[in-house]
Amino acid sequence: MTTLTVRRDTPGARRKRTHRGGAGSRIWDATPLTKVMLAFTIIVSAFPIYWMIVIASRTNSDAVDIPPPLLPGGNLGENIVRVLNDPDAQFLTGLTNSAIVAVSVTVSVVIISTMAGFAFSRLRFRGSRVLLLAVLLTMMVPIQQMGVVPLYRLMVELEWTGQLKAVILPYLLNAFGVFLMTQYTEQAVPGELVEAARVDGASTLRIWWNIVLPAVRPGMAVLGINTFMITWNDFMWPLIVLAGNPTVQVAIRNLNAQHSTDYVMIFTGTTLSVLPLIVVFLVFGRQIIGGLMEGAVKA
Amino acid sequence: MSLHTEYSGPHAQARSGPQVAAPPPRNSRHAAPGAARRFLSWLDLKAAPYLLVSPYFLLFAIFGLFPLGFTLWYSLFDYELTGEQEWVGLGNYSELLADDQFWKVVVNTLAMFVIATVPQLLLALMLANALNKRFRGQLFVRMGVLLPLVTSVVAVAVVFTHLYGRDWGMVNWLLGLFGIDPIDWKAERLPAWLAVSTMVDWRWTGYNAIIFLAGMQTIPRDLYEAAEIDGASKRRQFWQITIPMLRPTIIFVVLNSTIGGLTLFAEPMMFYGGRIQGGSDNQFQTVAMFIVEKAFSNFQYGYASAAAWLLFLMILIGSAINFMLIRRIGGRK
Structure with a gap:
């Protein structure tokens, strides 16, 4: 906890630094070598995605051509139709299911974490230290992998297998979210502000709603984007518990298992599954990166 | 922060007021009897915090404590296919x-963890160092670096598995240009480990670089300027200033990578066409895949649960070792 308090004032310090220019800071200019390295990194980062789209827009004979094709073809539209209409893959179901799961988990995790984060950072109550420690410890435990057998049997008992709530509910447990929002609230909501509102007669829940929520909105956005991506990408648990009612990741796996040589079909499905995330990323890139970096320094 | 100014008025009044406990007069229109109201506000003060943390801990009990405890309990039983269980x-x-299979998957997991993580973190550090320099189009470059993260694990695995195809994969084609014979990436352990590790690295290097970059930006630049005046080389500055000052961030990233690496599942599974065995002879099956195979293909719930606890033990030991290693690196300044 002490390291966290020390770091709280660093954004200010950083801002000051960027204002300082002058000859002394020329050591910070990127050398040509650095620029080449960065350009190379971007090419490596983008290439598999680009190539995925190339194959998705071509035919199966192109996909196994030597040398491999490097430019997109004109078959993307018909490939998409073919994927969406494939009865085995249930691709549309997968996309819809993933959207429902990811949105429900994201909204709930953000609310739950914001509530708990407020309590841990700005309210005094008996046992708060022990409870916060419990949160921190669970961050170290991969519960989804470790507890997979009892969780599955629980879902069987409840007759929830194949239903989306079997995937949504376990993922509402998110220790990182509580931790992040505790840090964020501590930094964004001054303690005096809460005290002042209390003196004015505001109840705790009212303070949470009217003062804390507006102030921690950036933190909520970071946590929300993070949670959305993790949930959208989750694979192991939906694969186990959602037989016959896949999320999009499981749908791709099914495509892969059933049409193992129909590369175009698999790649088109993969493209469709990645597209929503890339669109979100292109629109909110600045916020995602800003939030990621802020969260990293605070964590 | 605008809130602060907005509330500074009442706040200032409150500070100057003599007694905080006295109910402010403006609330008197609520006309509740003083005692009941005081009780309510006492209740609010005492109970509301628990109300706020209760959703999390309720979930924690059901989906955290319960599975962990029962995994331990199950691991003490032998489950028959008929549903019988025996202590x-x-x-x-x-x-x-x-x-033998368990040891094999443990070695696979550790090997892929090391092959993936060590170069990945070194690359991420170098990349972060480059990103920390001044150049145009910063946002664009950072987004480019982070792009792999927003693809899905399964998608990455599908694309890379094709790239690593034996007969018409692009990697073998490229190697062929240099006169290297095609490699059957899935057939042997080492090539398979390498292939899976590159999937992990492609996805996570940029992310870790951005995290390191965030840490680097909190290091006071005066340190570097002073070192520059003293004639310290760039390499020396990196190892003597950046690395020690970055220690908390490195610990964060390494612990994260340890958990992620030791629970690796989707990439090796998709590399074998979405099947759980991880190769014809389990060449690249991981512990997480082993657990799922035993539990859900063989219905050996007890056996799988025991493996889950051993995996947890591996994570704890791995985290502890890494933690101590990094502390030593930082202490060398």
């Missing part, structure tokens, strides 16, 4: 320790 004590654990 075997630590039998599952001793059986696991004598199981």
Whole structure:
């Protein structure tokens, strides 16, 4: 906890630094070598995605051509139709299911974490230290992998297998979210502000709603984007518990298992599954990166 | 922060007021009897915090404590396909320790963890160092670096598996240009480990670089300027200033990578066409895949649960070792 308090004032310090220019800071200019390295990194980062789209827009004979094709073809539209209409893959179901799961988990995790984060950072109550420690410890435990057998049997008992709530509910447990929002609230909501509102007669829940929520909105956005991506990408648990009612990741796996040589079909499905995330990323890139970096320094 | 100014008025009044406990007069229109109201506000003060943390801990009990506890409980039983269960004590654990497949998947997991993580973190540090320089189009470059993260694990695995195809994969084609014979990436352990590790690295290097970059930006630049005046080389500055000052961030990233690396699942599974065995002879099956295979293909719930606890033990030991290693690196300044 002490390291966290020390770091709280660093954004200010950083801002000051960027204002300082002058000859002394020329050591910070990127050398040509650095620029080449960065350009190379971007090419490596983008290439598999680009190539995925190339194959998705071509035919199966192109996909196994030597040398491999490097430019997109004109078959993307018909490939998409073919994927969406494939009865085995249930691709549309997968996309819809993933959207429902990811949105429900994201909204709930953000609310739950914001509530708990407020309590841990700005309210005094008996046992708060022990409870916060419990949160921190669970961050170290991969519960989804470790507890997979009892969780599955629980879902069987409840007759929830194949239903989306079997995937949504376990993922509402998110220790990182509580931790992040505790840090964020501590930094964004001054303690005096809460005290002042209390003196004015505001109840705790009212303070949470009217003062804390507006102030921690950036933190909520970071946590929300993070949670959305993790949930959208989750694979192991939906694969186990959602037989016959896949999320999009499981749908791709099914495509892969059933049409193992129909590369175009698999790649088109993969493209469709990645597209929503890339669109979100292109629109909110600045916020995602800003939030990621802020969260990293605070964590 | 605008809130602060907005509330500074009442706040200032409150500070100057003599007694905080006295109910402010403006609330008197609520006309509740003083005692009941005081009780309510006492209740609010005492109970509301628990109300706020209760959703999390309710979930924690059901989806955290319950599965962990029951995994331990299950691991002490032998489950038959018929649904019968028999108490075997630590039998599952001793059986696991004598199981060749288990040791194989442990070695696979550790090997892929090391092959993936060590170069990845070094690359991420170099990349972060480059990103920390001044150049145009910063946002664009950072987004480019982070792009792999927003693809899905399964998508990455599908694309890379095709790239690593034996007969018409692009990697073998490229190697062929240099006169290297095609490699059957899935057939042998080492090539398979390398292939899976590159999937992990492609996805996570940029992310870790951005995290390191965030840490680097909190290091006071005066340190570098002073070192520059003293004539320290760039390499020396990196190892003597950046690395020690970055220690908390490195610990964060390494612990994260340890958990992620030791629970690796989707990439090796998709590399074998979405099947759980991880190769014809389990060449690249991981512990997480082993657990799922035992539990959901063989219905050996007890055996799988014991493996889950051993995996947890691996994570704890791995985290502890990494933590101590990094502390030593930082202490060398």
